[in-house]
Amino acid sequence: MRVGITDIAARAQVSEATVSRVINRRQGVSRKTRDAVEQAMAELGYERTTQGRLVAVVTDHVSNPFFADVAERIESALAPHGLKTVLCPAFAGGVEQEYDFVSSLVDKGIAAVVFLSASNTVEGADTEAYELLRQRRVPYVGVNGEFADGVAVPVFSTDDLLAAELAVDHLYRLGHRRIGMASGPAGNRPADRRVQGFLAAMSRRGIEDAERWVIRQSYTVEGGQAAVAPLLELGATAVVAASDWMALGAIRGIRRHGRSVPQDVSVVGYDGTAVTEFTDPPLTTVRQPADRLALEVGRSVLALVGNRDVPAGELLFDPELVVRASTAPAPAGG
Structure with missing residues (x-):
């Protein structure tokens, strides 16, 4: 038998108008009343319904092809079920922008929010947007980073420790021992974990002073270029970059120092977007599984919107090493 608003109102002992506001996650309902209606909905x-609802995808990496690809794949997973995504670009970790987007959309019948490597990746980020979503019973999930407030919600991440191991292992097998890392800024969870994985991978191979081979910079071409200069001074013959953009910047920096890639210095990127196949040289990279990440995000959002349980906590996905022409055996003495 189909359950309707009248049935829920009777069970919760509230008006049908109140039930409608709770179902549509609108304001004007007390926490106690909202809890009673939600409980009645669960019991019955x-x-x-998901028809015509919006899912906000919040990210500050719109220009990065990997995040654009994931956002597009999430849209493809949700569209057949009546959900439409709206992209919310909170640039440079703009937590205030995130809150502005969330607070503006929460009264528009928004179904869920996906934090796509946004404030969920930043240590100590403001939690105001998450708190608002919880108050209004709007589910949210994260990609590539657990949430700063420690609340257990679904998070889908690439295994950054494994990604670093794959990159270091590839270069080590090519004979490289002076391997540097161009990583993202400290306090960014994916960057911190990639550094952790890099140090562990180097230590397993008997290289104990690996900390001095790690340079922190921004996730940009310019950041990669800036990071490579001190690594070349140390005599690095290979560079593991924390993003494909940083890897391309590293290649530019290596060339501006009169070196060639990969004859003098090998470079490994991270993300694995399609454009890396057409760079000069084609980039060896550790590919994030964008298809599987987006599929699981879509499945979880659909389940949460339908009031079904979804396992909380972080689910890790294995990356894949894609070998191309930016890596080669270490030069003599390397």
Whole structure:
């Protein structure tokens, strides 16, 4: 038997108008009343309709092809079920922008929010947007970073420790021992974990002073170029970059120092977007599984919107090493 608003109102002992506001996650309902209606919906097996609802995808990496690809794949996973995504670009970790987007959309019938490597990747980020979503019973999930407030929600991440191991292992097998890392800024969870994985991978191979081979910079071409200069001074014959953009910047920096890639210095990127196949040289990279990440995000959002349980906590996905022409055996003495 189909459960309707009248049934829920009777069970929760509230008006049908109140039930409608709760179902549509609108303001004007007390926490106690909202809890009673939500409990009645669960007891009766009511599932919210998804037709015409919006899912906000919040990211500050719109120009990065990897995040654009994931956002597009999330849209493709949700569209057949009546959900439409809206991209919310909170640039440079703009937590205030995130809150502005969330607070503006929460009264528009928004179904869920996906934090795509946004404030969920930043240590100590403001939690105001998450708190608002919890108050209004709007589910949210994260990609590539657990949330700063420690609340257990679904998070889908690439295994950054394994990614670093794959890159270091590839270069080590090519004979490189002076391997440097151009990583993202400290306090960024994916960057910190890639550094952790890099140090562990180097230590397993008997290289104990690996900390001095790590340079922190921004996730940009310019950041990669800036990071490579001190690594070349140390005599690096290979560079592991924390993003494909940083890897391309490293290649530019290596060339501006009169070196060639990969004859003098090998470079490994991270993300694995399609454009890396057409760079000069084609970039060896550790590919994030954009398809699997987006699929699981889509499945979880659909389940959460339908009031079904989804396992909380972080689910890790294995990356893949893609070998191309930017890596080669270490030069003599390397």
